[in-house]
Amino acid sequence: MAPHPSRDDQLFSLFDDPEGQASALYEQERDAELLDRSRAEYRRVTLDSRLMASVGDRLALTVVGVGRIEGELQRMGLGWCPVSGHAQDWIVRTPCIEVVQGASDRSIPEVARSPLHKLGVTSALRRLAESRVRCVVHLVDGGQHEAVVRRVGADFVEITTPGDEAVLIAYDAISAVQSRD
CATH class of the missing domain: 1.20.5 (Single alpha-helices involved in coiled-coils or other helix-helix interfaces)
Structure with a gap:
């Protein structure tokens, strides 16, 4: 009991x-x-902060006016990122990125970034102008220009087409620049 x-x-x-x-x-x-x-x-958390944590990783980006770009995210700048693909290098304006696949789960806040990450797209375009490398400038509207970057202005880039025509393109019209080395 x-x-x-x-x-x-x-x-x-x-x-x-x-x-x-x-x-x-x-x-x-x-x-x-x-x-x-x-x-x-x-x-x-911003897209840039997630991309910053993904530097060195292979990503697939869907970019306005270009489509899918696959490659290793080299580093981040202010409003742009270089991506190294199989046979081509890209300079992608981050406001034109629509989709990112393969990004890190982490995020790196702006306060943790080095001064190099604050360089604008003009620094990358100036490097192209100095090297005189052939490239394709992809536009937001889907158009493109085969060119050599000649000079870089405050809010535009001056290119020279294969026919030696000088063309000015506003930064806001550019989605990505593809090196043709």
Whole structure:
């Protein structure tokens, strides 16, 4: 025959149940608060910060006016990134990136970046102008120009076409530049 619980045991069991319920309720509230904080923090994560954490990784980018570009993300600049593909190198303007596949799960915030990451697309275009390498300038509207970058202005690039025509292209019209070395 099972022993009858004592009066003290019955009294403690009455207190144990509400204490257990309170503990469970506290855990639920804490979990909900942590989830809210996590969502609030993730709202601050930018595409650039995810790309920054992906430097050195192979990615597939879908770029406006170009389509799919696959290659290793070399580094990040302010509003652009160089991607090294199989036989070609690309300079991609990050505002023109629509889809990224293969990105790191991490994020690197802006405050953790070096001054080199603050270089604008003009630095990459100037390097092309200095090297006089043939390239294809891809436009947001899907057009393209086979050219040599000649000079780089404040908000445009001057190219020379194979027919020696000088053409000025606004940065906002450029989605990517593909090296033809």
